[in-house]
Amino acid sequence: MSVKNEVIDYSKTLYLPKTDFPMRAGLPQKELELIRRWEEIDLYTQLRQQAKDRPFYILHDGPPYANGNIHIGHALNKVLKDVIVRSFQMRGFNANYVPGWDCHGLPIEWKIEEKYRAQGKSKDDVLLSEFRQECRDFAQSWITVQSEEFKRLGIIGNFKNPYTTMAFHSEARIANELIKFAMSDQLYCGSKPVMWSVVERTALAEAEIEYHDHESDVIWVKFPILETCFHDLYDTYVVIWTTTPWTIPGNRAVSYSSQISYGVYLVESAENDFGPQAGEKLLFADALVENCAAKAKLILKRLRSVCADELKTLILSHPLKGLAGGYNHKIAMLDGSHVTESAGTGFVHTAPSHGREDFEIWNAYKSVLEQAGIDTTIPFPVDDAGFYTKDAPGFGPDRKEGAIRVIDDNGKMGSANKEVINALIKAGLLFARGRLKHSYPHSWRSKKPIIFRNTPQWFIAMDKDLGDGSTLRSRALEAVMTTRFVPPSAQNRLASMITDRPDWVLSRQRAWGVPICIFVNEDGLILKDEQVNKRILQAFEAEGADAWFAEGARERFLNERAHESWVQVYDILDVWFDSGASHSFVLEDRADLKWPADVYFEGSDQHRGWFQSSLLESCGTRACSPYKTVVTHGFTLDENGKKMSKSLGNTIMPQDIIKTSGADIFRLWVMTTDYWEDQRLGKKILQTNVDSYRKLRNAIRWMLGILVYDEGEEIPYCTLPDLEKLILHRLYELDQLINRSYDEFDFKKIMRALLDFSIVELSAFYFDIRKDTLYCDPPSSKKRKASLQVIREIFDRMVTWLAPMLPFTMEEAWLERYPESCSVHLQQFRPILTEWKNELLAERWKKIRQVRKVVTGALEIERVNRRIGSSLEAAPIVFISNPVLLESLNNLDMAEICITSALIIVQDIPPADAFILSDVEGVGVCSNKAVGTKCARSWRYTQDVGSDPNYPDVSARDAAALRELQALGKI
Template structure:
């Protein structure tokens, strides 16, 4: 006798999803457990062993500074790097990621100095190597902290053996790279205006400054024309002998350093006369002044003057002129002539059309002065560049009347706290006293500030160490030409990065390497009083050997000079340089001691990836260092990301309270939520992040997780059986076709570093095509069909393929969730990250089938739209209660559904397809022509097992309350002993 059906719990006879994979992710608790598991199993080492023999793919890590907790910029950067290295690892490469840290320089030195000041200690009274030891210990602490934070983000790399610029070997190699420049003649000592931080007492590179609003004093200054270097018979310039050339500047304190006036041959100038004056100081009626024509009216209005134009000036009339300095006679100085020089940098956008030129206080001023040096010498004009401001911002003896000879002491440009000193006022007062001030004002503009102290910098002429950009290197090239060629040979993502870096290299001055600090690799050369560098390979080898064993501290140890110059009989000739290297040289050399020296890496790197600010930072210094020593870039591809703003597009700052702290996001929502944001944003541009955006990602993550969870639950019943492709139902073959298409999207996306495109495609596929379509349609077959059902076996096979593809494809982006899912599916596996992306057979591609089902889904959309209305009106509770009439008059759509069970596809208990005209009140969709639906309730009885309404419920006497299909399934289950 059969068991009475009324006693059966049909839910136990269904293949319902069964999984321990939780719906609620609990990422903040789960992820640290996964990190601990990866560390315990040494996942990094297993990845290396697993990939042995594969081609290397190397993303070289740009070193962050080891001086604080990571911020959202770090998180974005490291996640992107991790996605790239993981994706190549899972596509047949040995993709070895070695993290690194920048350990030298002001960011760390400044922190130690702050600690000293808080304790009342004086840095200068502490032995230098003791101070350096404290800097090293500070860096060691933050390296450990940041390493843990990066790993909490899911980053996998060689954190047990990272590269550090302060390692002894690294310091030796950095010094070795510097000595290559010295030995090849590219390094020289020069005197040029550089950006100088008074607060930090050091020169700064362009990469070490940021621009902020700043209010400057502005002045218009009169320079009396005193002579004309011209043909004595030429009478054309005689009326200029009692005129004034007027300049405009936003840095009054640089006037003592003035040595010339620049003009442009492309600008039209005129001679003007004051006719009336309404001012307390400045020009008076009858004075003659020279201005650019387009700026004259604005300038005279500023000085409250009325005027008339006397005549136009020919371009050739300006170059012969020489002016007197407006401070002539002050403190017994400024007696020298001030020539007029042509300059390409002069414009008529603002000011007067003339540019005050102080070669000790500006790059363009310096360039103009040096370009005309021979002409000036022929005119017997002294071309020496004065040092008017010292390292503390005080005027020197080269600024008579403002320096040590000034009553009360020298005036100061900027003080130790970055505040304006009294220099501007002193200069302006002196100009008024000399009756050389035309007008004055104030201007708010963007001005360079140190990115560490956040205080304004000044330009001052100082002796520094430089690398030539344009010196011929013996092979017909220069450092600049090599770098530009390397840029052309490099792939940039996005492409605009190439244009940006090229423009910077084209325009940049010689590379200033020296810093007047303590914590770093020294410029380990010896120099004589003429600036000649000692080139002795024996000495160099001795230095590098000491650095390798003792670190760069060896250079600062007592007796270092005698130790390194041992055996030379001219030791007194040489001075040991005590400046240290710009930290950008350190980081620019990382390719040498990381890529070249580690056998598990290679040179050049496949990829460098950093923020867009690194076009003037690490990309730039690495390019110059490598081109100067090796003739090419150390990278094949450069990827740049933008900066993270708040949801309103504002820069994040603590003062605004709009920062997003990665540690907080991970503690509240999990690292995979942060990573999902990274891979779905357009990271090539500036991105936005805030609570609303995070919530959007949480919602998207929940849908992804539920899709994976359903697959895992369904695959609990998978016995690994395979159905030949030819025997599969069309719906399964359609899904396999989609996997072929997605495989191409995924692989191309990873190749192009376009993660947003990958993730968008996968999210849409999982939510729209799987959850809302394929899984929805196939739930009946998967839950209810008999064990022998080909349809059910094929569906399980496809879900298996879907799971393997989707989970591995997303593993580089969401490593925690995909690890959790993979181990739930394959408990014996070590890690999803040791897997490779599945090979997706091209035989699965079927464009004809895909086009057919595109039409089938159009018809389905109209049917489900009609049923949704009935559901909202509570006419039905489930689509299985319906058996609609579908009028299909479009011939293409009619042909597409001809052999398709539309009741199965639309998840109804029945359906009638007709090709006659629909009634006027039939449901339609505007964008699907030729399909109309009339609602009709399903007939028959409701199957107690599948809930479908059929006419054959009760046809099997053993199971009188189920359909014939379900009765057959139950009978099979009973035979297999699986009937509950």
């Protein structure tokens, strides 16, 4: 059929991309549709069924508190975990994810108490069982909310059967783990200074503490020397410095360091209202005396040195001696390694009731002190409400006005500091005073300052011999050394925390949690009776921990031993023990999981929280770690690197991002961060990710559009064009990088590589070059078929590689390409053929692309200056004097590679007016217009347009294509 005189719409004869995959993602709505689809097909169950015979790879979920909507930290954490789970699932593992929730403890109890306070009542006004039920209901309500919020992020897991620490079985297993510690004598009741929240009336663990700036009173106090072997030291004072004046009533010693140089100083003149006077003699560390003298406005003269042997013989008098008839005990001098010259006076006020180091040095010298006739009993100067007790004469209940308070119920400092300072002034022993802004511990829940106070608590011993020569501390440290950490620096961080940590304070004076379900006698010995323990655990399994608080619980559990003088303990377990024991009731008890976990993945604050409590709990009961790998992430800051806070108005909620941009945009941001460090997030940063997403989506959309013409023909690798072989080589390299990076949890490296590959190597290079072939070549073209085959390989691999990271978008793309498929998430990463690896070819193409870069640079200048509109209007002359680059172009159609209608290569030094790039030596390009006629179909300029009389306005190639299409009935 002749079409010589007919007007043909050549656009209808081209293989132009066509797809229903939209350019505009509409993620907020599309994601909801996909979530509904996953629920309809029960994707989670299909994944489990598919993987049932595979080796396990288990990420154990660190449980968030069920007490509010998820925040940006929750979202970041869950997305990172989801990527791990999905990537291992798609690489041949059974990666089952069971989400969990921490349900006991102060955060939830505090919420219920707030509700009561708003109603003008307290928890004491209701039955304990009612209060605990309200806590349980509150936690459950937020589990429901958070589950939906996590699923909206694209998280896949067993949300129908998660684990919670308040489930009856969980509470029974937590109790069982506690009983193991009790039966092995690792659990003991002791009196130690613990971090105490007056506001919340409970002891706090390290993990429940955060530090904030706090302004404190600071005082320098003179301790008179009471006894000495050195005559010239009589009438001399040892001067201490403290930021907690309220602890002075609890003073029992003064510490010094044998590594510090000390001296006796004479006050020559003084300009102060209450401090030292001329003629007094004072003891200071030489390095700190100048600052101390300035504080009290003194001029001092050094009399002599005082050595450690002299200091250890001194007995001091308490600065409050005689107040209300108290403080008559002797004050010893103790050599302590904790004493430094960094601040103060070189002497440290030591109150074993109010500080860990004070307590430790006091106990270390206990036998020495007792031999010297000093009472080593540690007092209890402050009660649980922050009031002074009878152990603080003049400030406690013996005072006519009533006991003085250190901190009140609202977390405000009481009058204790003021009253102690006034008493010291009255005694003439206040050296100086001031104010200091410093970092001070606060409760993470109430945000109020805490105090250290001596109180009876239940502890797990860190240094008790466990019968095999090991201790809990040594076991934990050994386990840390055999655990993989990402980043590696986290290993030393956790090890140092375990090395320095005190015994684990296990008891809390609260109501909502698993009780320390033991009985003790009047001597504090724990009842060790297997039958009693069995009854307790059976009751907890059937009724939950509420059984411990039910009427008649003591008689029920003790049974025939109820007549004996065993006392029921009602303290509540530290919630970190609850979650720390979760490996026992999740990993060990579920058939679809395994113990130990392959990985624990949480924020860096969990080195002192869940990572540590889990390690200690497992090492204490199983002598090894419950995890093989620990991965940590940082915290999310705003765009300016500031901490997000409601007061600053810079808080970003994940729900808002999802509503406006979609979960995949948030997930893309997570994947592009150095998550193990603190990350930044804001509107500008999100927009950058939106732009990257759009480019990635367009590349996928173009592949989908062109693959509608793919007939699945397989062309042998050996016959593929070199350009296709290059792309397959890049797929081989990417496969190596992606699998390695998923193993190393380096998601940024994967996302960066795939974005660069998609935008730079595909859209701007390979796709651009092959568009002419794909759109215009005849149906029988081997090059066209080869390109379609390679694009098919690209699509299948890119979409599966990205599916763990962008599960919504990749599912949408996969179903567009394979509508009969169930889900991309049921796919495995496609294997890569080793024959695709071709280093020599890749090296050659690096050189080709260097030349191409110069050509495209020259063409851009021509476009900017409007000398050409399209690169197809050009036929540049390329001068190459570099023989290596010249050789790389052998047997290559550089016009095709540079997307020009023609290209002339000249082996010569580039002329002076040639376009050059400084980083590509020996290549220059001179502009030149293409000759010939523009093909009406492909728009290339060729000499053979009109060579086929039936198609007078197209090139010979395009005319051949039209003839084939006509023969096939496609036009």
